[in-house]
Amino acid sequence: MTGSFEGGRRSGGGRSDGGREGGGRFSGRDGRGRDGRPPRGRGSAVDVPRRAAYEAVAAVHRDGAYANLVLPGVLRDLGLRGRDAAFATELTYGTLRQEGTLDAIVAAASGREVARIDPPARDALRLGAYQLLHTRVPAHAAVSATVDLVKAVAPGATGFANAVLREVASRDHDAWVAQIAPGYDDDPVAYLAVAHSHPQWIVRAFADALGGDLDETARALIEDNERPPVHLCARPGRADAVELAEEVGGLPGAFSPYAVYLPGGAPGELDAILDGRAHVQDEGSQLVAAALAQAPLDGPDDRWLDLCAGPGGKAGLLGALAVERGAHVTAVEVTEHRAVLVEQATRGLPVTVEHADGRTVEGTFDRVLVDAPCTGLGSLRRRPESRWRRQPSDLPPLTRLQRELLGAALRVVRPGGVVAYVTCSPHPVETQVTVTESARRSGYPVDLVDARPLLPAGMPGLGSGPTVQLWPHRHGTDAMYLALLQRSA
Ligand SMILES: C[S@@+](CC[C@H](N)C(=O)[O-])C[C@H]1O[C@@H](n2cnc3c(N)ncnc32)[C@H](O)[C@@H]1O
Structure with missing residues (x-):
């Protein structure tokens, strides 16, 4: 293992060119902000894309916002489009993904714990350090633009920021990692955490899920720092993936027969989304939902249940498949507003939405998700702040709920029926342990069905079964886990 950053690649598919000087710079008099917010309108020297990125990053830290929800509004408010919007997006997402390592570098460069730096100055420094270490922005432009930003949001910290940024700029990312990370041979998990900006407990979980292979773990971490493409699902019976790809200027997916990879842009504005022929859905989610629909089953096969349906991506795909198969889907969701989203996502499909706790569901079903x-x-690649928010202490309540939900599914599936247990997490405690424990405690005879033949023929990297773990670095999908359980007849 060398100390090289991201195997030679850079976040966002290469260094971005953010060194442009014009394009929306608000120039003029000194622009002081209040509450750490850069001033709007004339009077600020902060250029607009950087201001947008600062506002989004600050909202994530200050208000607990989600970047994917807050950023579109900020871009809209500031009138950013095209290259400027792309640059603001890269700064926001890249800075949030790299935050752990950037903080360690800023701490080393400043000789001060980042927790002791005022939040507005801290966020501005993170953005500046990201530009210096992960983009093609010339160092002088990154430093001066960030100092302008600090002047606006934390005027008292301008000199400090200038000095820290100059120190950050004195080394590249690899040299900083070599300086601040423990040696790989001494503590590989700690090294990988610093080199690829993930908390150690997540590095450990990935390594466990990958059978202890640390080289592959590094590849998984690297992929988490890349910008993922948007995937569409062409709804069976309503659209064809090849034709949809042509219509939207995308590419048909590598594995799911419904997947289309979008080159970029705003998917919500596509005709195919607006008229219900397609929805936005990671290809891995498509594959696991389709695998449930294809699992071999003797006897009746028209009562399908989606026990955790919100916001309705998989219910939408299952509903479209149910049309072709003469089945009906009951979609259960405990959160009211998410149940409304499921209603919207399944309009016109044979899906009944129930706003209820899945643990109390009654009835008998042939297939259960x-x-x-x-x-x-x-x-994590789609939710840049999530890796820093999640904590190991989230696991016990989640795994209890997972066991209870899977237990309820095993209770309502008919003998001979199939349950697909799915997580968007490779953490072994949420995957293997939950499945084993739930099956053991259910009191029903349960067999694990080999899920691999239910994924597209020739799909590589599916392991030794019977469960399947998808990975961004292997399959280009989110790291979806799938276990298929069949109640013995
Ligand atoms: C991973 S998401 C499901 C994503 C969804 N299947 C899709 O493809 O769009 C889990 C969902 O389960 C819901 N949930 C949590 N506890 C639940 C419970 N006890 N009963 C039913 N739904 C629950 C959450 O509100 C959340 O919407």
Whole structure:
């Protein structure tokens, strides 16, 4: 293992060119902000894309916002489009993904714990350090633009920020990692955590899920720091993936027959989304939902249940497949507003939405999906702040709920029926342990069905079965886990 950063690649598919000087710079007099917010309108020297990124990053830390929800509003408010919006997006997502390592570098460069730096100055420094270490922005432009930002949001820290940024700029990322990370041979997990900006407990969980292979763990971490493409699901019976790809200027997916990879842009504005022919859905989610629909089954096959349905991605795909198969889907969701989203996502499909706790569901079903609430460690590339928010202490309540939901599914599936247990997390405690424990405690005879033949033929890297773990670095999907359990007849 060398100390090289991201195997030679850089976040966002290469260094971005953010060194442009014009394009929306608000120039003029000194612009002081209040409450750490840069001033709006004339009078600020902060250029607009950096200001947008600062506002989004600050909202994530100050208000507990989610970057994917807050950023579109900020871009809209500031009128950013095209290259400027792309640059603001890269700064926001990249800074949040790299935050752990950037903080360690800023601490080393400043000789001060980042917790002791005022939040506005701290966020501005993170953005500046990201530009210096992960983009093609020339160092002088990154330093001066960040000093302008600090002037606006934390005027008292301007000199400090200038000095810290100059120190950060004195080394590249690899040299900083070599300086601040423990030696790989001494503590590989701690090294990987610093080199690839993940908390150690997540590095450990990935390594466990990958059978202890630390080289592959590094590849998984590297992929988490890349910008993922948007995936569409062409709804069976309503759209064809090849034709949809042509229509939207995308590419048909590598594995799911419904998947289309979008080159970029705003998927919500596509005609195919607006008229219900397609929805946004990671290809891995498509594959696990389709695998449940294809699992071999003797006897009746028209009562399908989605026990954790919100916001309705998999219910939408199952509903479209149910049309072709003459089946009906009951979609259960405990959170009211998410149940409304499921209604919207399944309009016109044979799906009944129930706003209820899945643990109390009654009835008898032939196929059941438990897409369990989980840590979401499998989609860190799409949720840049999530790796720093999640804690190991989240696991016990989540795994208890997962066991109870899977237990309820095993109770309502008919003998001979199939349950798909799915998480968007590769954490072994949420995957293997939950499945083994739930099956053992259910009191029903349960067999694990080999899920691999239910995924597209020739799909590589599916392991030795019977469960399947998808990975961004192997399959280009989120790290979805799938176990298929069949109640013995
Ligand atoms: C991983 S998400 C499901 C994603 C969904 N299947 C999709 O593809 O769009 C888990 C969902 O389970 C819901 N949930 C949590 N506890 C639940 C419970 N006790 N009963 C039913 N739904 C629950 C959450 O509100 C959340 O919407």
